[in-house]
Amino acid sequence: xKKDAIFEFFRRLAEDNPSPETELEFGNTxxxxxxxxxxxxxxxxxxxxxxxxxxxxxxxxxEMIELGEEGLKEHIxxxxxxxxxxxxxxxxxxxxxxxxGGEVPADRDVLTTLPGVGRKTANVVMNCAFGAETFxxxxxxxxxxNRTGMAKGKTPLAVEKLLDxxxxxxxxxxxxxxxxxxxxxxxxxxxxxxWRCPVADLCAFKPKTPAPKGAxx
DNA sequence: CTCCCGATAT
DNA sequence: ATATCAGGAG
Numbered sequence: 001x002k003k004d005a006i007f008e009f010f011r012r013l014a015e016d017n018p019s020p021e022t023e024l025e026f027g028n029t030x031x032x033x034x035x036x037x038x039x040x041x042x043x044x045x046x047x048x049x050x051x052x053x054x055x056x057x058x059x060x061x062x063e064m065i066e067l068g069e070e071g072l073k074e075h076i077x078x079x080x081x082x083x084x085x086x087x088x089x090x091x092x093x094x095x096x097x098x099x100x101g102g103e104v105p106a107d108r109d110v111l112t113t114l115p116g117v118g119r120k121t122a123n124v125v126m127n128c129a130f131g132a133e134t135f136x137x138x139x140x141x142x143x144x145x146n147r148t149g150m151a152k153g154k155t156p157l158a159v160e161k162l163l164d165x166x167x168x169x170x171x172x173x174x175x176x177x178x179x180x181x182x183x184x185x186x187x188x189x190x191x192x193x194x195w196r197c198p199v200a201d202l203c204a205f206k207p208k209t210p211a212p213k214g215a216x217x
Numbered sequence: 218c219t220c221c222c223g224a225t226a227t
Numbered sequence: 228a229t230a231t232c233a234g235g236a237g
Contacts, residue, residue: 024233040234046224047233080222080232088235118235138233156234180233189231190227 010171013178020177061093088116140183149204
């Protein structure tokens with residue numbers, strides 16, 4: 001995708017949604033971190049359903065430790081990978097209390113040292129909580145970037161580095177969410193809805209199946 | 218590379 | 228029945 005097309009791509013998505021935000025629900029930065037850890041290979045809807053009561057009861061790492069691993073499992077047992085996620089959230093909370101005064105560090109490389117926190121999760125926290133120009137390449141961004149031809153790469157890290165080079169201001173902070181929402185609701189993995197896509201003319205992907213009868217753009 | 222792992226859409 | 232979902236660790 002050419003430089004002008006990338007600018008136009010985000011200009012149109014920004015026009016439709018001026019201030020995109022994460023669909024994960026949270027009340028503070030610690031809860032955001034926990035929600036993102038829980039969201040691995042799971043839907044935001046499912047995570048929000050599980051965290052609604054949890055976050056009413058638990059707002060700090062100290063309170064999470066008090067709840068305990070088994071107590072946490074009761075809240076998140078409807079989420080995939082819940083055993084390893086519960087273990088990681090408790091371990092991560094203990095480290096925050098012991099080494100960081102119960103606060104979430106605003107540093108990507110420090111965040112990555114926490115159990116259950118990889119590069120993608122750390123980038124989400126940096127972007128959503130601290131406004132950093134980081135590209136958290138999850139399954140949606142990886143797919144949208146490759147499909148459209150904006151940034152073709154074999155690994156999430158390769159795509160992230162290309163996006164960092166190619167996405168211009170003033171879209172560098174918001175592009176992360178625009179791509180996620182676009183991938184979630186239009187440029188879907190199984191059935192991309194190209195017939196109602198606002199950036200289809202800028203995209204390298206050509207759908208094999210036509211728009212369904214009576215589909216509205 | 219494999220394992221982890223429930224809910225939902227197709 | 229199977230693919231997919233805001234991945235990370237061993």
